[in-house]
Amino acid sequence: MLVKTYASAIYGVDAITITIEVNVTDKGIGYSIVGLPDKAVQESLQRIESAIKESAYKMKRLKTVINLAPADIRKEGSSFDLPMAIGILAASGQIPEDRLSDYILMGELSLDGGLQSIKGALPIAIQAKKEGYKGIFLPKKNAKEAAIVKGLNVYGVESLLDVIHFFRKENDLQPTTIDARNDFFSHLEYLENDFADVRGQENIKRALEIAAAGGHNVILIGPPGAGKTMLAKRLPSILPPLSLHEALETTKIHSVAGKLSDNSGLVFERPFRSPHHTVSDVALVGGGTNPQPGEISLAHHGVLFLDELPEFKRAVLEVMRQPMEERKVTISRARFTVDYPANFMLVASMNPCPCGYYNHPEKECTCAPGVVQRYLNKISGPLLDRIDLHVEVTPVKLEELSSNRKSEGSKNIRERVVAARQVQLERLKNEEIHCNAQMNTPLTRKICTLSNECQSILNTAMERLGLSARAYERILRVSRTIADLDKSEGIQVYHLAEAIQFRSLDRDNWAG
Numbered sequence: 001m002l003v004k005t006y007a008s009a010i011y012g013v014d015a016i017t018i019t020i021e022v023n024v025t026d027k028g029i030g031y032s033i034v035g036l037p038d039k040a041v042q043e044s045l046q047r048i049e050s051a052i053k054e055s056a057y058k059m060k061r062l063k064t065v066i067n068l069a070p071a072d073i074r075k076e077g078s079s080f081d082l083p084m085a086i087g088i089l090a091a092s093g094q095i096p097e098d099r100l101s102d103y104i105l106m107g108e109l110s111l112d113g114g115l116q117s118i119k120g121a122l123p124i125a126i127q128a129k130k131e132g133y134k135g136i137f138l139p140k141k142n143a144k145e146a147a148i149v150k151g152l153n154v155y156g157v158e159s160l161l162d163v164i165h166f167f168r169k170e171n172d173l174q175p176t177t178i179d180a181r182n183d184f185f186s187h188l189e190y191l192e193n194d195f196a197d198v199r200g201q202e203n204i205k206r207a208l209e210i211a212a213a214g215g216h217n218v219i220l221i222g223p224p225g226a227g228k229t230m231l232a233k234r235l236p237s238i239l240p241p242l243s244l245h246e247a248l249e250t251t252k253i254h255s256v257a258g259k260l261s262d263n264s265g266l267v268f269e270r271p272f273r274s275p276h277h278t279v280s281d282v283a284l285v286g287g288g289t290n291p292q293p294g295e296i297s298l299a300h301h302g303v304l305f306l307d308e309l310p311e312f313k314r315a316v317l318e319v320m321r322q323p324m325e326e327r328k329v330t331i332s333r334a335r336f337t338v339d340y341p342a343n344f345m346l347v348a349s350m351n352p353c354p355c356g357y358y359n360h361p362e363k364e365c366t367c368a369p370g371v372v373q374r375y376l377n378k379i380s381g382p383l384l385d386r387i388d389l390h391v392e393v394t395p396v397k398l399e400e401l402s403s404n405r406k407s408e409g410s411k412n413i414r415e416r417v418v419a420a421r422q423v424q425l426e427r428l429k430n431e432e433i434h435c436n437a438q439m440n441t442p443l444t445r446k447i448c449t450l451s452n453e454c455q456s457i458l459n460t461a462m463e464r465l466g467l468s469a470r471a472y473e474r475i476l477r478v479s480r481t482i483a484d485l486d487k488s489e490g491i492q493v494y495h496l497a498e499a500i501q502f503r504s505l506d507r508d509n510w511a512g
Contacts, residue, residue: 001023001024001025001091001092001093002021002022002023002091003021003022003023003087003090003091003097003100004019004020004021004022004087004100004101005019005020005022005083005084005086005087005090005100005105006018006019006020006083006100006101006103006104006105006133007020007079007080007082007083007104007105007106008104008106008120008123008124008127008128009073009075009076010119010120010123010124010256011073011336011338012256012291012338012339012340013123013252013253013256013293013340013341014123014127015120015123015124015126015127015128016073016127017104017127017128017131018068018069018070018073018075018080019068019069019070020066020067020068020069020080020083020084020087021066021067021069021087022064022065022066022084022087022088022090022091023064023065023066023067023091024060024062024063024064024088024091024092025062025063026062026063027063028062028063029061029062029063030063030064031045031064031066032064032065032066033045033066033067033068033084034065034066034067034068034071035066035067035068035069035070035071035075036068036071036072036073036074036075037068037075038074038075038076038077038290040076040077040078041068041075041076041077041078041080044078044080044081044084044109047078047081047108047109047110047111048081048084048085048088048109050111050112051081051085051109051110051111051112051113051160052085052088052089052113052160054111054112054113055113055159055160055161055164057089057094057164058092058094059088059092060092062092064088064091066084066087066088068080074335076290077108077118077119078108078109078116079106079107079108079118079119080106081107081108081109082105082106082107082108082109082115082137082160082163083105083106085109085160086100086105086160086163086164086167087100089164090167095164095167095168096167096168099167100167102133102134102135103133103134103135103136103137104124104128104133104135104136104137105136105137105138105163106118106121106124106136106137106138106139107137107138107139107157108139109160112159113159113160113161114158114159114160115138115139115140115157115158115159115160116139117139117141117142117262118138118139118142119255119256119257119258120255120256121138121142121145121146121255122145122146122148122149122248122251122252122255123252123255123256124136124138124146125145125146125147125148125149125152125154126149126252128149128152129149129151129152133152134152134153135152135153135154135155135175136152136153136154136155137155137157137163137166138154138155138156138157139156139157139158140156140157140158141156141262141263142156142262143155143156143176143263144156144176144178144263144264144265145251145255145260145264145265146176147175147176147177147178147180147265148178148180148248148251148265148266150180153175154175154176155173155175155176156176157173178265180265180266181244192237192269193233193234193236193237193410194234194237194409194410194411195234195237195238195407195408195409195410195413196406196407196408196409196410197234197407198227198230198231198234198407199396199403199407200396200397201227201231201393201396203391204220204227204231204391204393205231205407205408205413207389207391207502208231208234208235208238208391209238209413209416209417209485210389210478210481210482210485210502211235211345211347211388211389212235212238212239212240212345212413212414212417213416213417213420213421213435213481213484213485214388214420214424214435214436214437214477214478214480214481214484215345215434215435215436215437215438216345216388216389216436216437216474216477216478216481217324217345217346217347217348217386217387217388217389217437218345218346218347218348218387218388218389218390218391219309219347219348219349219350219384219387219389219390219391219505220232220347220348220349220350220391220393221349221350221351221352221390221391221392221393221504221505222349222351222352222392222393222394222395223351223352223356223357223360223363223393223395224351224356225395226393226394226395226396227393227396228307228349228393229305229307229349231393232303232305232307232347232349233272233305234410235272235303235345235347236269236270236271236272236302236303237410237414238410238413238414238417239270239302239303239345239414239417240414240417240418240421242267242268242269242270242301246301247266247267247268248266249300249301249341250267250270250271250300250301250302251265251266251267253293253297253298253300253340253341254267254271254298256292256293257292257293257297257298259298270301270302270303271298271299271300271301271302271303272299272302272303272305273295273298273299273302273303273304273305273344274304274305274306274307275295275304275306277306277307277308277311277312279295279312279316280316281313281315281316281319282294283295284296284316284319284320285297285319285320285323285329285342286329286331286340287331291331291333291338293340294329294340296320296323296329296342296344297329297340297341297342299342299344299345300341300342300343300344301343301344302344302345303344303345303347304344304345304346304347305347305348305349306346306347306348306349307348307349308349308350308351309348309349309350309379310350310351310375310376310378310379314378314380317379317380317383318380318383320346320383321382321383321386323342324346324386325386327341327342327343327438328340328341328342328343329342346386346387348387350379352372353365353367353371353372353375354367354371354375355367358372359392360395361394361395362395376505381468382470384505385468385470385471385474386470388437388474388477388478388502389478389502390502390503390504390505391502391504392504416485417485419487420481420484420485421434421435423484423487424436424481424484427447431443436477436478436480436481436484437477437481439477441473444473444476444477445476447480448476448477448479448480448491449490449491450476450491450496451490451491451493453493454491454492454493454496457493457496457497457500458472458475458476458496458500461475461500461503465503467503471503474503475496475499475500475503476491476499478499478502479491479495479496479498479499482495482498482499483495
C-alpha cells in the first residue's frame with residue numbers, strides 16, 4: 001500500500017515542502033530510504049521502530065520503501081522521523097490515511113516515542129500556511145514559535161501516540177494559540193541594560209546616540225577598563241524597538257539556527273551578538289557543509305560586537321566587507337546557493353596599542369617605536385573605511401565614578417533616536433532603505449547637500465587627513481544624521497565639524 005505524508009526542509013531561512021512516500025508490500029522484506037537522505041535520516045529507522053513498538057503498535061517485517069521527494073534535494077536532520085513513522089503505520093493499515101494530506105508533520109522521535117524539539121519551526125509554519133495546509137504537528141516545545149502564524153492549526157504534541165490517536169480520531173487535540181501582536185507590544189519597553197547605569201562618558205554616549213540614530217558602524221578605541229564593552233552592550237537599549245516585521249525576520253533566522261529557547265515565541269529585543277576573537281570566517285558569515293546562518297546573520301536587525309578587533313584573524317574580518325555593504329551574505333555551493341540577511345550595526349572595540357595605554361592621560365605607553373602603527377595595521381584600511389564613527393574612549397575620572405548624579409537613561413535617548421529615524425523614514429520612503437547609513441553614493445550626494453562654507457571645511461579636512469572617497473561619503477551621512485537629531489533641515493557647519501572629529505584613525509599623526 002502506498003501512502004504519502006508531508007514534511008518540510010529548511011534551505012536558507014525558508015522552508016520547502018517534502019513529500020514522504022511510503023510503500024509497504026508483502027513481496028519481500030527489508031527497509032530502505034531513498035531521496036538523498038543524510039546519515040541522520042538513514043539512522044531514523046532504528047528510532048522509528050523502537051518508538052512504534054513502545055507505542056504498542058507494530059512495524060511489520062514487510063518490504064518497505066520510503067522516498068523523500070523531490071529526490072534531487074539532500075534531506076538532512078532527524079526531524080523527518082515523525083512523518084516517516086506515521087507513513088509506515090498508515091501504509092501498513094494501522095491508522096487511516098484519509099486526513100494525512102491536510103497536515104505537515106515534523107519531529108525527532110526518542111526511542112520511547114517521545115518527541116524532541118526541532119529547528120526552523122517558524123519558517124516551516126509560514127510555508128505550510130502559504131501552501132494551504134490545515135495544520136502542522138510538531139513537538140510541544142516548538143508549538144508557541146509556530147503558533148505565531150495565524151490561520152494555521154498548530155498542534156504541539158509530546159509523543160508519537162498523541163499523533164496516532166488524532167488520526168484514529170481517538171482524541172481531540174486543541175491547537176496552540178497565542179496573541180503574538182499583544183505579546184510583542186507588551187515587551188517593547190523592557191530594557192535589560194540602561195545608559196543610566198553609566199557614570200561619565202557623555203561624549204561616548206553622544207557618539208553612540210548618533211550611531212543608533214543613523215544606523216552607523218562604530219569603533220571604540222581606549223585603554224583597558226575604560227568602559228568600551230559596557231557601553232557597547234547598552235547600544236541596543238537606545239535603538240528603535242523592533243517592528244513586528246523585523247521581529248518575524250529575526251525570529252526566523254534564530255529558529256533556523258536553533259538559537260531559540262524551548263517554548264519561546266517572537267524575538268522581542270534587537271539581537272546583540274559578541275563572538276570571541278577566535279571565531280572562524282565560516283562561523284562569522286555562515287556556511288559549512290550543511291549551511292547555517294553565521295554571527296552576522298544572527299545579528300540581523302541588531303548589533304554585532306567585535307571586542308578587541310585587532311585580535312581577530314585578518315581573513316575573518318575581510319569576509320565581512322561585502323555583507324556590510326550589501327546587507328546580506330550569499331553562500332554558494334556546487335548544487336545550490338542560499339542567501340542569509342545580514343543587516344546589522346557593527347560595533348568594534350580595541351586598545352590603542354598592545355600595552356593599552358597609548359594616548360592615556362595618566363599612564364605611559366611602554367610599546368616600542370612603530371609597534372602602535374603595526375598594531376593598527378592589523379585592521380585593513382577598507383574595513384576601517386566602512387566604519388563611520390571612530391570614537392576615542394578615555395577612563396572615567398574618580399569624581400565622576402563616585403558621583404551620585406544620575407545619568408540620562410536609555411528611554412530618553414531612545415526617544416530622540418526614534419524621532420531622527422522617523423525623519424529618515426519619511427525622507428527615504430521611496431527607497432528600499434530605512435536609515436542614513438544605508439544610502440548609496442548617488443543618494444548621499446542628492447540628500448547630503450552642503451553650503452559653500454561647509455564644502456570648504458570638508459575639502460580642507462579631506463586634504464589634511466588624507467581621507468578616501470568612501471570616508472568622504474561617511475562624513476556626509478554622519479553629518480546628515482547629526483542634523484536629523486538636531487531637527488535641522490540642512491547640514492550646518494557644526495554638524496559637519498562634529499562628524500569630521502569621528503575619523504580619529506584617519507589622522508596621520510594618530511599613531512605617532
